[in-house]
Amino acid sequence: SSVMVELVGQMKDNLLLDFGEAKKIIKEVVNVFDHKFFINRKYLKQEDDSHFQIQFEGPKGMFELQVPKNTTYLLEGEATVENLSSEIIKLLAPKMPSNVEAVGVYIYEGYNKGSHIISNISR
Template sequence: MATLFVDNLTVLDFSYLHGKRGMVGESWIVDIELTGDLDEQGMVFDFGHIKKAVKHAIDESVDHKLAVPADSDYLAASQVRDGRVELEWLYEAGTIRMKAPACSTVFLPGSEVTKSTLTLYLLDIVQAVLPANVSELVLTLREEDIGTAPSYHYSHGLKKHDGNCQRIAHGHRSCIQIFENGRRSRYWEKLWADRWEDIYLGTEEDLEGAYYVDEVPHLRFRYTAPQGMFELLIPEDHCYLIDTDSTVEHLAEHIARQLALEAPGNHFRVRAFEGVAKGAIAEAGSLNPRSPQGS
């Protein structure tokens, strides 16, 4: 018997529904360990096959989807029919309703989406693609260790994307780095992390209208993408509108421009992350020659 491990096999970028927080964007790193007898090649499982079979199975099940706890009391209605899903989530701040292709949603057993519930769900999926000589599987979900650096959870959809980013309710947990006049600014980082905590980043072009649901203002977004028609209703307080698509390139540019407006006479460099270890850089503003460097 031998054990092999693969750290950072994949990163699951998805959103999930929560009773207090509403729609939460998340990024969880996946590590695995496989124990079993050696095959004719002297391996437990070829690393190349792990990346193809196991990673593919995990990504297809959760990545870029909305995870819904199927047994939650907050789930007021759900229906999957003719390749489409409709659901209604009644939580403390208002109502979330979504209509979308069924491939954009995963229903998980239990009343909450946690690392434990998702791990149990993924264990069955991964077991199905492992060879017979593998007798034990350990799967670990974890967040990126960023220490005390500010981060935020956001959800969005990219209707022009030709892959799964087009799904209207998927998300990320992202850190942000902001440099003001060449110096790292935790003040501005914390401000933007608070501003975008548990937020839905909506594109103005996709906004279909504003409505009151039980006297609470909500926004409805709607668009058609290659996978089908997507529609999302979500409380206005949990939305932030931008005038572009919500790609990380545009988000970095938006933050940099806003910083330059809020603190004129300063230069800003923004490193905006999209989940783990990837993102975009943007700069805006100019240093006032009368201001000392880094002031």
């Protein structure tokens, strides 16, 4: 998958945001998700200092697994590109300067498949 971030707002000193600063902020947030196993928080049954205990029912019955916390990201919904886009926006928005009014995230799953969500920043 690939991710593209769009920033919308008012120009300040002929820039919305310096590219180097934007790149640093975006990379920091996207790295939180890189190489992670995405799991809906509702499947979390227990956790200890280093692992999540996950339980869910699938077409072939009940499944239980233990996954390391450092390789897992818990989402508030199912692991879809739409929910992942929303989660990225949730983490990016507070890091944006006041002249950035909205953040958009595109996540591509393949040719002509993906998600685009844009959200105004509430301050």
